[in-house]
Amino acid sequence: MSIDFYKNSILPFAAIIIKICRAYTNSQEDFEDYYQEVCLQIWRSRENFKEESEWSTWIYRISLNVCLTLLKKRKNNPQHFVSDSLPPEVTVYNFAFSDESINQLYAAIRKLSEIDRGVILLYLEEKSYKEIADIIGTNPNNVGVRIKRIKKRLEKLIEE
Numbered sequence: 309m310s311i312d313f314y315k316n317s318i319l320p321f322a323a324i325i326i327k328i329c330r331a332y333t334n335s336q337e338d339f340e341d342y343y344q345e346v347c348l349q350i351w352r353s354r355e356n357f358k359e360e361s362e363w364s365t366w367i368y369r370i371s372l373n374v375c376l377t378l379l380k381k382r383k384n385n386p387q388h389f390v391s392d393s394l395p396p397e398v399t400v401y402n403f404a405f406s407d408e409s410i411n412q413l414y415a416a417i418r419k420l421s422e423i424d425r426g427v428i429l430l431y432l433e434e435k436s437y438k439e440i441a442d443i444i445g446t447n448p449n450n451v452g453v454r455i456k457r458i459k460k461r462l463e464k465l466i467e468e
Contacts, residue, residue, distance in 0.1 A: 313351060313354070314351075314369070317350070317354070317363070317405055318347055318351075318367075321359045321363070321364055321367045324364065324367050324368060324369050324371060324433070325343060325346050325347070325367065326343065327429055327432075327433070328346075328368070328371040328375055328426070328429055329342040329343045329346060329370060329375060330378075330414055331375075331414060331417050331418060331425045332375040332378070332379055332416065332418075332422075332425065341378070342374070342375055342378055343358070345374050345378060346370060346371045346374045346375070349370050349373075349374050350366075350367065350370050351360055355368060361442060362435055365439060365442060365443055368430060368433075368435075368443050369443050372426045372443065372444070373392050375426075376423075376426075379422060388414075395444070412466060412467070413462075413466070416462050416465035416466050417462070420458065420461065423444065424454065424458050424461075425446060426443075426444060427440060427451065427455060427458060428455070428462070429452055430443060431455050431458075436448075437449075437451040437452055437455075446457075
């Protein structure tokens with residue numbers, strides 16, 4: 309990967325990648341692995357970008373797909389740490405952000421299903437229902453219903 313590509317095409321969208329990777333990991337080591345893999349996949353797939361959507365939408369799509377793929381690989385390989393199997397009392401807050409309220413939100417988000425994590429992250433980024441639907445491969449009406457359910461679930465998780 310060239311330094312120019314990283315500086316111009318990935319670094320301006322690092323916040324997107326960080327948020328998504330953070331929602332799918334529970335340790336600094338896993339976070340760093342996911343982040344590196346996302347960046348590598350963005351670079352590898354750069355020729356496939358057809359400019360039918362925004363570059364940021366492409367970044368979201370790749371980031372979500374890479375995180376979901378890595379999560380599945382870890383679940384299928386019991387020798388690796390499986391992020392979804394943490395006991396509820398175990399949380400790791402030493403990466404990406406230090407604000408306690410943000411940490412509580414991410415802890416709750418990590419308890420959501422894999423796809424719901426992606427949906428709520430996109431919603432928090434103020435993506436339209438259409439953009440979210442395009443990224444996750446569904447329709448905007450489905451996104452609206454899903455977001456309403458996710459909000460209720462997050463409220464319960466945060467109150468606990």
